Amino acid sequence: EERITAVHAFNTSLIYTRSFLEFVDKVNERGEGVIEIDVRGGPEVIGLSEQPDAVRNGIVDMAYTAASFYGGTVPERDIMVASNANAIYARESGGIDLLNQIHQDKMGVYYLGWFDSGVSYNLYTVDEPTIGDDGRLSVDGLKLRSNPVYDAFFRDYLGAEPISLPTTDVYAALERNVVNATGWTEIGLADLNWDRFLNYRIEPSFFSTDMGVIINLDSWNALSDEAKAILQEVAIEHERDSALTLAEDAKTQRAEMIDNGMQIVDLQGDVRDQFSESAREATWNRMRGLMERHPMGLEHYDSLVEMFNEL
Amino acid sequence: MRIASKAYKALIDLLAIIAGAMLVWLMVAIVLTVALRNLGLQPSAWFFVSTEYAMFYLTLLGAPWLVREKGHVYIELFTATLPKSFLNIHSRAVSLFCVVVCLVLAWKGYDLVMQNLSRNDYDVRAYFVPKWILTIVFPFCFFLMATEFLKFVVGKDILHSGEAGIKE
Amino acid sequence: MMEWYFALGFLLSLIVLFMGIGTPIALAFLAANVIGSWYFMGGQNGIIQLLNNGFGSLSKFSLVPIPLFLLMGELFFRSGLGMKMFNAIDQLMGKVPGRLSYVTVVGGTAFSTLSGSSMGSTALMGSLLVPEMTKRGYKKHMSIGPILGTGGLAIIIPPSALAVLLGTLAKIDIAQLLIAGIIPGLILALFYIITIWVRTRLDPDAAPVYELEPVPFLAKIKLVLTDIIPMVGVMVIIVMMMLSGLATPSESAAFGALGVIILGFVYRKMSWGVFTQSVSGALKVTLMAYLIVFGSATFSQLLAFSGASSGLIEWATSYDLAPIYMLLAMFGVLLLLGTFMEQISIMMLTVPFFFPLAETLGFDLIWFGIIILLALEISFTTPPFGLLLFVMKGVAPAGTSMREIYTAAIPYILCSMLLVALMIIYPPIATWLPGMIN
Numbered sequence: 004e005e006r007i008t009a010v011h012a013f014n015t016s017l018i019y020t021r022s023f024l025e026f027v028d029k030v031n032e033r034g035e036g037v038i039e040i041d042v043r044g045g046p047e048v049i050g051l052s053e054q055p056d057a058v059r060n061g062i063v064d065m066a067y068t069a070a071s072f073y074g075g076t077v078p079e080r081d082i083m084v085a086s087n088a089n090a091i092y093a094r095e096s097g098g099i100d101l102l103n104q105i106h107q108d109k110m111g112v113y114y115l116g117w118f119d120s121g122v123s124y125n126l127y128t129v130d131e132p133t134i135g136d137d138g139r140l141s142v143d144g145l146k147l148r149s150n151p152v153y154d155a156f157f158r159d160y161l162g163a164e165p166i167s168l169p170t171t172d173v174y175a176a177l178e179r180n181v182v183n184a185t186g187w188t189e190i191g192l193a194d195l196n197w198d199r200f201l202n203y204r205i206e207p208s209f210f211s212t213d214m215g216v217i218i219n220l221d222s223w224n225a226l227s228d229e230a231k232a233i234l235q236e237v238a239i240e241h242e243r244d245s246a247l248t249l250a251e252d253a254k255t256q257r258a259e260m261i262d263n264g265m266q267i268v269d270l271q272g273d274v275r276d277q278f279s280e281s282a283r284e285a286t287w288n289r290m291r292g293l294m295e296r297h298p299m300g301l302e303h304y305d306s307l308v309e310m311f312n313e314l
Numbered sequence: 315m316r317i318a319s320k321a322y323k324a325l326i327d328l329l330a331i332i333a334g335a336m337l338v339w340l341m342v343a344i345v346l347t348v349a350l351r352n353l354g355l356q357p358s359a360w361f362f363v364s365t366e367y368a369m370f371y372l373t374l375l376g377a378p379w380l381v382r383e384k385g386h387v388y389i390e391l392f393t394a395t396l397p398k399s400f401l402n403i404h405s406r407a408v409s410l411f412c413v414v415v416c417l418v419l420a421w422k423g424y425d426l427v428m429q430n431l432s433r434n435d436y437d438v439r440a441y442f443v444p445k446w447i448l449t450i451v452f453p454f455c456f457f458l459m460a461t462e463f464l465k466f467v468v469g470k471d472i473l474h475s476g477e478a479g480i481k482e
Numbered sequence: 483m484m485e486w487y488f489a490l491g492f493l494l495s496l497i498v499l500f501m502g503i504g505t506p507i508a509l510a511f512l513a514a515n516v517i518g519s520w521y522f523m524g525g526q527n528g529i530i531q532l533l534n535n536g537f538g539s540l541s542k543f544s545l546v547p548i549p550l551f552l553l554m555g556e557l558f559f560r561s562g563l564g565m566k567m568f569n570a571i572d573q574l575m576g577k578v579p580g581r582l583s584y585v586t587v588v589g590g591t592a593f594s595t596l597s598g599s600s601m602g603s604t605a606l607m608g609s610l611l612v613p614e615m616t617k618r619g620y621k622k623h624m625s626i627g628p629i630l631g632t633g634g635l636a637i638i639i640p641p642s643a644l645a646v647l648l649g650t651l652a653k654i655d656i657a658q659l660l661i662a663g664i665i666p667g668l669i670l671a672l673f674y675i676i677t678i679w680v681r682t683r684l685d686p687d688a689a690p691v692y693e694l695e696p697v698p699f700l701a702k703i704k705l706v707l708t709d710i711i712p713m714v715g716v717m718v719i720i721v722m723m724m725l726s727g728l729a730t731p732s733e734s735a736a737f738g739a740l741g742v743i744i745l746g747f748v749y750r751k752m753s754w755g756v757f758t759q760s761v762s763g764a765l766k767v768t769l770m771a772y773l774i775v776f777g778s779a780t781f782s783q784l785l786a787f788s789g790a791s792s793g794l795i796e797w798a799t800s801y802d803l804a805p806i807y808m809l810l811a812m813f814g815v816l817l818l819l820g821t822f823m824e825q826i827s828i829m830m831l832t833v834p835f836f837f838p839l840a841e842t843l844g845f846d847l848i849w850f851g852i853i854i855l856l857a858l859e860i861s862f863t864t865p866p867f868g869l870l871l872f873v874m875k876g877v878a879p880a881g882t883s884m885r886e887i888y889t890a891a892i893p894y895i896l897c898s899m900l901l902v903a904l905m906i907i908y909p910p911i912a913t914w915l916p917g918m919i920n
């Protein structure tokens with residue numbers, strides 16, 4: 004039996020980690036006698052920003068991580084962030100295969116699958132957000148907590164300079180109104196207890212998560228064809244399953260939030276479209292800018308945009 | 315030779331002064347951020363990122379100076395029981411061990427910088443910063459730490475006092 | 483891959499050996515890391531990973547309060563403002579034996595409500611109080627002990643970043659967990675006060691009773707107004723900033739340092755020399771502590787990576803024992819891991835095992851959370867390797883030995899143990915207050 008070691012970016016209390024561990028169970032079940040994934044742990048084993056390098060250097064064979072953590076190496080990962088589709092679509096369109104090829108060329112890792120896709124982000128606020136005369140969200144009085152994923156959008160579109168805070172400080176910061184707005188995914192807000200302070204959710208949601216599994220290319224090539232087949236097959240299944248399950252979760256959790264007093268602020272008409280479009284465009288611009296710095300240049304830009312978006 | 319040794323000493327001092335300035339920067343950056351934020355302005359995320367980087371830089375830039383100042387703590391339960399003559403040898407051996415550890419880290423630190431350069435790595439936070447700008451201090455500072463420990467191997471002074479409680 | 487107990491034995495022997503022969507603590511960790519990562523992470527790349535991990539663990543905003551609290555303490559002490567304040571307190575409290583030790587506990591407890599960082603708190607109190615008290619003839623254990631004790635209070639008494647993280651990881655109500663820490667924290671402070679009282683009784687020389695001129699009432703008022711209120715005011719302003727949401731707990735440390743600088747100018751005690759000396763003093767201890775953080779954080783990761791720590795946890799919780807023994811087993815694991823590992827890593831490792839188990843054993847999870855925090859706090863000050871002990875060594879006056887620090891810590895560790903015992907016998911200590919508020 005072949006063994007590969009794995010780490011995951013977040014601690015086990017997050018829904019995304021649990022999704023990955025399900026994938027591992029499926030592989031270990033179906034691959035019995037052929038392939039086993041040995042999970043070494045989460046960020047307590049290797050810090051989350053150090054995990055991609057650990058896979059590249061062969062310290063571990065596999066990592067389940069956000070592509071954002073290696074966005075400098077593979078700027079094309081932004082195509083997932085800005086996608087308006089999900090992994091099911093991108094797998095069929097050949098987008099993930101292309102992304103896998105880019106990962107192999109630029110980073111020496113095999114991109115096994117885009118998990119938990121289609122989950123998007125919302126902006127949540129403590130106070131009722133002000134909508135200007137133009138129908139746009141006003142940045143006045145907004146103390147916005149940031150995240151590298153949506154920094155570009157908040158800066159370019161809203162004109163807000165986001166406040167960086169370590170995740171452990173966010174609870175206290177929201178409690179004391181040091182920040183009064185933050186982005187987070189559609190789901191999992193209650194896991195962090197932040198819903199205690201946040202009262203408004205601005206819609207539409209934007210972006211998509213970019214969680215996925217990378218494998219050291221040498222480790223991948225050393226696997227038997229049978230092991231490779233099982234890994235890839237289960238990964239494609241899990242891409243589909245996780246996208247569908249989380250889409251369901253997003254619906255139920257939205258309803259739960261509303262039951263618990265969260266108010267939905269829906270942007271209207273042109274502004275609504277503009278909001279989603281500028282989120283995407285800010286991200287594409289960033290991606291283009293970074294891609295140009297690499298020898299590969301903009302070679303795959305157009306195909307990626309096409310394959311990852313239902314236009 | 316004397317000029318070289320003076321220049322070397324000045325270099326260690328200079329690095330410590332930079333580290334001290336970074337420590338003061340932590341205070342300034344945070345005070346500015348909080349002040350701007352409460353004035354309703356949107357302070358640049360650079361303030362925050364710079365404090366995170368400053369803590370890394372100052373630790374390494376000040377490290378050789380800390381060795382020279384004998385600012386490291388160690389457990390003297392065993393060394394205090396050694397007779398003077400034996401302590402002299404033991405302490406130099408421990409310092410030599412430290413030299414080896416620092417040299418290994420300096421060497422691998424150099425490899426890391428080369429890797430960062432050839433792979434064009436970035437540190438991804440609110441901004442994308444080329445990784446080598448950060449990791450460059452590893453080979454540099456661990457090497458200087460090694461030379462500072464080396465002074466306790468071959469120099470007049472040794473690292474340990476041998477007297478529990480009467481060191482520093 | 484090695485069996486977990488070999489991995490654990492191997493890594494722990496390395497660190498014990500290196501520290502035992504007198505290698506500087508930070509270097510002992512680094513040396514063990516070099517060997518360990520070479521072995522477990524596959525040769526040279528392992529050492530490169532070690533450096534990457536070290537970068538990750540140092541460039542974290544949560545470490546920011548430590549240098550700033552140190553700077554605040556140094557400025558306070560070197561400008562002479564600290565001396566003024568302690569003289570005033572001395573005169574006000576008259577002949578109470580060990581009065582500054584009580585002041586330490588009260589001040590430290592108050593400070594814990596400000597700080598969520600044990601290391602920052604210990605660093606500040608240590609650099610501020612130990613030199614002053616030593617000058618006044620207090621034996622070292624009378625200053626070092628209470629400070630180590632109250633340093634740990636910072637993670638029990640809210641706000642506490644560690645409690646918030648535990649709540650998140652264990653999926654228990656964070657607000658309730660924070661509130662649950664208040665009563666145990668105050669009881670612990672009370673135990674510390676009793677300990678001091680007993681010690682001044684047993685050994686009157688520990689805190690000298692020196693003759694003081696009786697101070698007339700008006701002079702006392704003047705002392706309070708000029709020497710005490712301004713310094714306490716700095717603390718109060720910081721707490722207010724935090725409570726009103728002007729700054730986060732981590733940010734507030736910067737205002738402490740700024741406040742003392744301003745006071746220094748007001749009292750005409752601030753000069754370039756005082757400032758540079760203070761920065762240099764704060765830098766020295768920061769470097770010492772951060773290099774240890776660099777080493778120990780990566781050592782924690784190595785223990786986790788090698789499977790040593792998870793093996794230990796699974797083994798200790800695999801037996802089917804009575805609930806009380808299971809609790810003690812978990813407590814023991816936390817103490818052992820806490821000796822060598824960094825607290826956040828310990829929580830991430832143990833929570834997924836301990837909380838489901840605690841639930842099946844029928845424990846109240848909020849109560850259990852407080853016990854976990856207490857275990858982490860105790861392990862932080864447990865000889866020979868508790869991190870706070872080294873921080874204290876860094877800030878204590880020249881000539882303080884590790885042995886003195888160890889012996890000073892022990893009574894206060896016993897206080898925490900006693901509190902845990904009381905909480906087991908009488909759980910409402912932790913569960914009553916959050917229950918009231920619900």
Ligand code: NA
Pocket residue numbers: 630631632634859860863894895898
């Ligand atoms: Na204690």
Ligand code: NA
Pocket residue numbers: 594595596597598599635636637638639640641642
């Ligand atoms: Na606290």
